[in-house]
Amino acid sequence: MDYVKEPKMRPVFPKRAVVTGGMPYGNKELHFGHIGGVFVHADTFARFLRDRIGEENVIFVSGTDCYGSPILEGFRKAKEAGTFDGTIEDYVRKNHESQKDTLDKYEISLNLFGASALGRAGEIHNEVSKEVFEGLYEKGTLEKLSSPQFYDPKFKCLLNGRQVIGKCPIQGCQSEKAYADECDLGHQYMPTELIDPHSTLSGLTPELVDVTNWYYKLEDCIPMIQAYVDDLRANSNARKFMLTTIEEFLKPPYIYVQKKFVEDLDALRAKFPEHDVIDDNKNSYTFVFKNLDDRDAARKVLEGLSINYRTGKTLVPFRLSGNIEWGVPFPEKEGLKDLTFWVWPESLWAPISFTRAYLESKGADKDEWKKFWNDDDAMVYQFIGQDNISFYGIAQQAMWETLGLKKTFLVPNNHILFMNKKASSSGSIKPPMAKDLLEFYTAEQMRMHFLSLGLANKSVSFDPQVYLPEEERNGADPVLKDGNLLTNVFNKIIRTCFYTLQKDFDGKLPNVAVSEDVIAEAKDAILTYEQNMYDHQFHKITYVLDTLIRNMNKRLVNNMRVADAEGNTELKAQVLVDSFYGIRVATALLHPIAPSGCEKIREYLNVDKRIYNWEYIFSTLTDLMDDPSNHEFKFLEPRVDFFKLHECQLAAKEQ
Numbered sequence: 001m002d003y004v005k006e007p008k009m010r011p012v013f014p015k016r017a018v019v020t021g022g023m024p025y026g027n028k029e030l031h032f033g034h035i036g037g038v039f040v041h042a043d044t045f046a047r048f049l050r051d052r053i054g055e056e057n058v059i060f061v062s063g064t065d066c067y068g069s070p071i072l073e074g075f076r077k078a079k080e081a082g083t084f085d086g087t088i089e090d091y092v093r094k095n096h097e098s099q100k101d102t103l104d105k106y107e108i109s110l111n112l113f114g115a116s117a118l119g120r121a122g123e124i125h126n127e128v129s130k131e132v133f134e135g136l137y138e139k140g141t142l143e144k145l146s147s148p149q150f151y152d153p154k155f156k157c158l159l160n161g162r163q164v165i166g167k168c169p170i171q172g173c174q175s176e177k178a179y180a181d182e183c184d185l186g187h188q189y190m191p192t193e194l195i196d197p198h199s200t201l202s203g204l205t206p207e208l209v210d211v212t213n214w215y216y217k218l219e220d221c222i223p224m225i226q227a228y229v230d231d232l233r234a235n236s237n238a239r240k241f242m243l244t245t246i247e248e249f250l251k252p253p254y255i256y257v258q259k260k261f262v263e264d265l266d267a268l269r270a271k272f273p274e275h276d277v278i279d280d281n282k283n284s285y286t287f288v289f290k291n292l293d294d295r296d297a298a299r300k301v302l303e304g305l306s307i308n309y310r311t312g313k314t315l316v317p318f319r320l321s322g323n324i325e326w327g328v329p330f331p332e333k334e335g336l337k338d339l340t341f342w343v344w345p346e347s348l349w350a351p352i353s354f355t356r357a358y359l360e361s362k363g364a365d366k367d368e369w370k371k372f373w374n375d376d377d378a379m380v381y382q383f384i385g386q387d388n389i390s391f392y393g394i395a396q397q398a399m400w401e402t403l404g405l406k407k408t409f410l411v412p413n414n415h416i417l418f419m420n421k422k423a424s425s426s427g428s429i430k431p432p433m434a435k436d437l438l439e440f441y442t443a444e445q446m447r448m449h450f451l452s453l454g455l456a457n458k459s460v461s462f463d464p465q466v467y468l469p470e471e472e473r474n475g476a477d478p479v480l481k482d483g484n485l486l487t488n489v490f491n492k493i494i495r496t497c498f499y500t501l502q503k504d505f506d507g508k509l510p511n512v513a514v515s516e517d518v519i520a521e522a523k524d525a526i527l528t529y530e531q532n533m534y535d536h537q538f539h540k541i542t543y544v545l546d547t548l549i550r551n552m553n554k555r556l557v558n559n560m561r562v563a564d565a566e567g568n569t570e571l572k573a574q575v576l577v578d579s580f581y582g583i584r585v586a587t588a589l590l591h592p593i594a595p596s597g598c599e600k601i602r603e604y605l606n607v608d609k610r611i612y613n614w615e616y617i618f619s620t621l622t623d624l625m626d627d628p629s630n631h632e633f634k635f636l637e638p639r640v641d642f643f644k645l646h647e648c649q650l651a652a653k654e655q
């Protein structure tokens with residue numbers, strides 16, 4: 001009996017998809033981490049999906065996150081320093097335009113790059129925000145809570161979240177900056193927990209006054225989120241480190257107290273509400289409470305005794321409103337008025353607003369967005385940085401469930417470091433702006449490099465040699481390594497094929513079949529690529545392309561040498577047909593990554609866009625020609641590059 005090898009199962013893609021690339025904050029231009037850590041990956045995936053499931057079935061949206069206290073602060077300071085003249089809308093619009101320009105330069109193919117406060121997208125966002133509030137309110141998942149807010153005793157005003165700086169109270173947190181109720185690593189806590197607070201206005205220790213806001217009862221969602229994580233772990237290719245990060249929050253309320261501060265454990269415990277104690281650590285006790293109220297009561301006890309403590313991660317009420325003037329208006333309800341939405345929650349549903357704005361601009365029905373966000377055969381892929389996992393993975397998924405929306409699929413990347421250090425806009429190492437990199441590298445070189453870093457698995461350093469002092473530059477620039485595959489190897493293959501075709505075959509592709517082994521190798525590359533794309537393993541895609549193109553090059557160079565030496569026209573014809581097939585396959589696979597270069601290849605091959613379409617992915621080049629025997633290629637002049645070097649690299653090469 002013949003042994004029949006089981007065909008490899010191919011992944012199933014949705015019928016329609018939304019791709020989102022985070023919401024860059026509107027107080028500045030994009031730095032390299034926005035592009036290299038999120039947008040290039042999101043764009044590559046969106047472009048792939050368009051080729052794979054049809055352009056009309058994919059909507060790729062993002063936009064400027066316009067509201068919130070850091071923008072208000074930035075605007076206030078810029079006005080004060082006289083570096084900006086205009087309204088706060090003007091201030092945000094300027095940054096928004098600059099962000100959009102950078103995204104265009106990196107060929108990020110957004111269907112809409114909106115802005116939460118500007119234009120039609122901003123208007124729709126106000127409507128959507130109201131709908132979300134009503135939806136959550138109707139389900140009884142909102143509550144009014146009075147919580148302490150910081151007040152500056154000298155300036156006599158309430159301080160917004162960014163106007164207070166202290167140390168993060170979460171056990172083991174390494175953040176450099178902790179604000180009123182969140183640190184720059186995304187931990188959330190109550191303002192009373194912030195350690196050593198200072199007002200950024202007066203430098204004084206601020207007072208706490210009670211302010212009432214709307215909260216989503218996230219603390220009730222532990223079982224729901226646990227079920228979601230369990231489902232992802234069992235049934236999906238979601239990144240494991242994300243599941244671990246989410247699970248860290250799904251613990252009951254803990255308090256950690258160092259043993260050296262506890263003289264009499266029993267006496268202390270007698271003062272606490274119902275709890276358990278875990279004594280599995282040399283230095284500290286862990287007290288486990290039934291709910292947040294009990295933990296708060298215990299904290300008061302500890303504060304009364306002047307005993308230092310830290311709290312553990314757990315789910316806390318998720319604040320929806322605030323009292324910052326610069327925000328989406330919050331609906332008036334139960335006598336609470338003059339509130340605005342807190343910027344974090346409204347940025348979570350902004351991609352819905354942008355999808356609606358985009359579809360409206362295309363003349364679609366008002367409810368069309370649901371076909372993309374909520375249908376069984378649709379998927380929403382959200383590319384995010386690891387710092388945002390708790391917002392998207394917990395708060396958003398819980399609210400979506402309440403609202404009857406489908407949970408989105410998150411693709412979190414690890415940190416992209418700069419010169420081995422974590423660069424953050426608030427930290428001391430200033431990251432290069434994304435635009436500045438384009439003075440040294442082409443967009444395609446940067447795209448290839450960022451994809452190859454493997455941010456799916458770990459944090460990786462971005463080390464562009466041009467940012468090193470001359471004396472520290474050693475060997476080749478690591479950033480150029482991946483792009484060389486295109487600017488060097490692939491360019492050469494294409495040129496050789498065209499020149500041979502023009503010189504020896506009168507510009508007509510010989511009428512021979514592609515070699516079976518070449519077809520088999522290409523098929524294997526296509527299927528591996530498809531699986532890696534499905535798993536969002538972008539660095540593995542660059543390996544597939546590397547192997548495919550280098551093997552193609554070897555075959556071409558070796559066989560051409562033999563064919564020339566032997567004067568073997570038949571062999572030369574075969575090599576040419578095999579190589580043009582290789583070019584056709586590589587062009588389809590490269591299209592999501594280096595679109596401009598691929599368009600240029602297509603122009604010279606003189607075929608239509610079916611070359612990118614996965615319905616035809618196994619077709620040969622001849623299959624794509626309307627009239628193969630009369631097909632004309634575009635004539636290739638000497639020294640044409642399909643994938644370009646940067647001007648400054650050309651200058652260096654000619655020296």
Ligand SMILES: [Zn+2]
Pocket residue numbers: 168169170173174175183184185186187
């Ligand atoms: Zn923290």
